[in-house]
Amino acid sequence: MRTTQQLSITLPNEMADVVKAKVRAGEYASESEVIRDGLRALLARDRAVEAWLHGQVGPAFDALQADPGRGVTPDAVRARLAEERSKLR
Known part of the structure:
Protein backbone atom coordinates (compact mmCIF):
# COMPACT_ATOMS: atom_id res chain seq x y z
CA MET A 1 0.00 0.00 0.00
CA ARG A 2 1.35 3.42 -0.99
CA THR A 3 2.00 5.86 1.85
CA THR A 4 2.46 8.96 -0.28
CA GLN A 5 0.24 10.88 -2.62
CA GLN A 6 1.28 12.99 -5.56
CA LEU A 7 -0.18 16.49 -5.64
CA SER A 8 0.07 19.34 -8.05
CA ILE A 9 0.37 22.70 -6.27
CA THR A 10 0.65 26.28 -7.39
CA LEU A 11 2.76 28.75 -5.44
CA PRO A 12 3.32 32.46 -5.82
CA ASN A 13 6.58 33.12 -7.71
CA GLU A 14 8.36 34.34 -4.59
CA MET A 15 7.56 31.14 -2.68
CA ALA A 16 8.46 28.93 -5.62
CA ASP A 17 11.79 30.74 -5.88
CA VAL A 18 12.48 30.09 -2.19
CA VAL A 19 11.72 26.38 -2.61
CA LYS A 20 14.02 26.11 -5.63
CA ALA A 21 16.76 28.10 -3.90
CA LYS A 22 16.69 25.74 -0.90
CA VAL A 23 17.24 22.78 -3.22
CA ARG A 24 19.89 24.59 -5.25
CA ALA A 25 21.79 25.48 -2.06
CA GLY A 26 21.78 21.84 -1.03
CA GLU A 27 19.67 22.37 2.06
CA TYR A 28 17.16 19.86 0.70
CA ALA A 29 17.40 17.09 -1.86
CA SER A 30 14.11 17.91 -3.57
CA GLU A 31 11.33 20.45 -3.75
CA SER A 32 9.03 17.90 -2.10
CA GLU A 33 11.34 17.75 0.92
CA VAL A 34 11.13 21.54 1.31
CA ILE A 35 7.33 21.43 1.23
CA ARG A 36 7.20 18.47 3.65
CA ASP A 37 9.49 20.25 6.11
CA GLY A 38 7.34 23.38 5.90
CA LEU A 39 4.21 21.35 6.57
CA ARG A 40 5.87 19.62 9.53
CA ALA A 41 6.69 23.05 10.98
CA LEU A 42 3.10 24.19 10.43
CA LEU A 43 1.74 21.08 12.15
CA ALA A 44 4.14 21.57 15.07
CA ARG A 45 3.00 25.18 15.44
CA ASP A 46 -0.64 24.08 15.34
CA ARG A 47 0.03 21.48 18.07
CA ALA A 48 1.79 24.11 20.20
CA VAL A 49 -1.12 26.54 19.85
CA GLU A 50 -3.63 23.80 20.74
CA ALA A 51 -1.56 22.80 23.78
CA TRP A 52 -1.40 26.45 24.91
CA LEU A 53 -5.14 26.92 24.44
CA HIS A 54 -5.98 23.76 26.37
CA GLY A 55 -3.24 24.06 28.99
CA GLN A 56 -3.31 27.78 29.78
CA VAL A 57 -6.04 29.77 28.05
CA GLY A 58 -8.89 27.38 28.82
CA PRO A 59 -8.07 27.05 32.53
CA ALA A 60 -7.58 30.83 32.84
CA PHE A 61 -10.97 31.41 31.20
CA ASP A 62 -12.61 28.84 33.49
CA ALA A 63 -11.04 30.49 36.56
CA LEU A 64 -12.29 33.91 35.43
CA GLY A 71 -10.28 39.96 36.11
CA VAL A 72 -8.35 43.13 35.36
CA THR A 73 -9.99 46.15 33.78
CA PRO A 74 -8.64 47.63 30.55
CA ASP A 75 -7.77 50.81 32.45
CA ALA A 76 -5.72 48.81 34.94
CA VAL A 77 -3.87 47.10 32.10
CA ARG A 78 -3.13 50.44 30.44
CA ALA A 79 -1.86 51.88 33.72
CA ARG A 80 0.39 48.87 34.29
CA LEU A 81 1.79 49.10 30.76
CA ALA A 82 2.41 52.83 31.16
CA GLU A 83 4.22 52.14 34.44
CA GLU A 84 6.40 49.47 32.84
CA ARG A 85 7.13 51.72 29.87
CA SER A 86 8.20 54.57 32.15
CA LYS A 87 10.68 52.25 33.88
CA LEU A 88 12.38 51.59 30.54
CA ARG A 89 13.04 55.26 29.87
Whole structure:
Protein backbone atom coordinates (compact mmCIF):
# COMPACT_ATOMS: atom_id res chain seq x y z
CA MET A 1 0.00 0.00 0.00
CA ARG A 2 1.35 3.42 -0.99
CA THR A 3 2.00 5.86 1.85
CA THR A 4 2.46 8.96 -0.28
CA GLN A 5 0.24 10.88 -2.62
CA GLN A 6 1.28 12.99 -5.56
CA LEU A 7 -0.18 16.49 -5.64
CA SER A 8 0.07 19.34 -8.05
CA ILE A 9 0.37 22.70 -6.27
CA THR A 10 0.65 26.28 -7.39
CA LEU A 11 2.76 28.75 -5.44
CA PRO A 12 3.32 32.46 -5.82
CA ASN A 13 6.58 33.12 -7.71
CA GLU A 14 8.36 34.34 -4.59
CA MET A 15 7.56 31.14 -2.68
CA ALA A 16 8.46 28.93 -5.62
CA ASP A 17 11.79 30.74 -5.88
CA VAL A 18 12.48 30.09 -2.19
CA VAL A 19 11.72 26.38 -2.61
CA LYS A 20 14.02 26.11 -5.63
CA ALA A 21 16.76 28.10 -3.90
CA LYS A 22 16.69 25.74 -0.90
CA VAL A 23 17.24 22.78 -3.22
CA ARG A 24 19.89 24.59 -5.25
CA ALA A 25 21.79 25.48 -2.06
CA GLY A 26 21.78 21.84 -1.03
CA GLU A 27 19.67 22.37 2.06
CA TYR A 28 17.16 19.86 0.70
CA ALA A 29 17.40 17.09 -1.86
CA SER A 30 14.11 17.91 -3.57
CA GLU A 31 11.33 20.45 -3.75
CA SER A 32 9.03 17.90 -2.10
CA GLU A 33 11.34 17.75 0.92
CA VAL A 34 11.13 21.54 1.31
CA ILE A 35 7.33 21.43 1.23
CA ARG A 36 7.20 18.47 3.65
CA ASP A 37 9.49 20.25 6.11
CA GLY A 38 7.34 23.38 5.90
CA LEU A 39 4.21 21.35 6.57
CA ARG A 40 5.87 19.62 9.53
CA ALA A 41 6.69 23.05 10.98
CA LEU A 42 3.10 24.19 10.43
CA LEU A 43 1.74 21.08 12.15
CA ALA A 44 4.14 21.57 15.07
CA ARG A 45 3.00 25.18 15.44
CA ASP A 46 -0.64 24.08 15.34
CA ARG A 47 0.03 21.48 18.07
CA ALA A 48 1.79 24.11 20.20
CA VAL A 49 -1.12 26.54 19.85
CA GLU A 50 -3.63 23.80 20.74
CA ALA A 51 -1.56 22.80 23.78
CA TRP A 52 -1.40 26.45 24.91
CA LEU A 53 -5.14 26.92 24.44
CA HIS A 54 -5.98 23.76 26.37
CA GLY A 55 -3.24 24.06 28.99
CA GLN A 56 -3.31 27.78 29.78
CA VAL A 57 -6.04 29.77 28.05
CA GLY A 58 -8.89 27.38 28.82
CA PRO A 59 -8.07 27.05 32.53
CA ALA A 60 -7.58 30.83 32.84
CA PHE A 61 -10.97 31.41 31.20
CA ASP A 62 -12.61 28.84 33.49
CA ALA A 63 -11.04 30.49 36.56
CA LEU A 64 -12.29 33.91 35.43
CA GLN A 65 -15.79 32.53 34.86
CA ALA A 66 -15.75 31.00 38.34
CA ASP A 67 -14.46 34.20 39.98
CA PRO A 68 -14.97 37.32 37.82
CA GLY A 69 -13.26 39.39 40.51
CA ARG A 70 -9.95 37.94 39.30
CA GLY A 71 -10.28 39.96 36.11
CA VAL A 72 -8.35 43.13 35.36
CA THR A 73 -9.99 46.15 33.78
CA PRO A 74 -8.64 47.63 30.55
CA ASP A 75 -7.77 50.81 32.45
CA ALA A 76 -5.72 48.81 34.94
CA VAL A 77 -3.87 47.10 32.10
CA ARG A 78 -3.13 50.44 30.44
CA ALA A 79 -1.86 51.88 33.72
CA ARG A 80 0.39 48.87 34.29
CA LEU A 81 1.79 49.10 30.76
CA ALA A 82 2.41 52.83 31.16
CA GLU A 83 4.22 52.14 34.44
CA GLU A 84 6.40 49.47 32.84
CA ARG A 85 7.13 51.72 29.87
CA SER A 86 8.20 54.57 32.15
CA LYS A 87 10.68 52.25 33.88
CA LEU A 88 12.38 51.59 30.54
CA ARG A 89 13.04 55.26 29.87
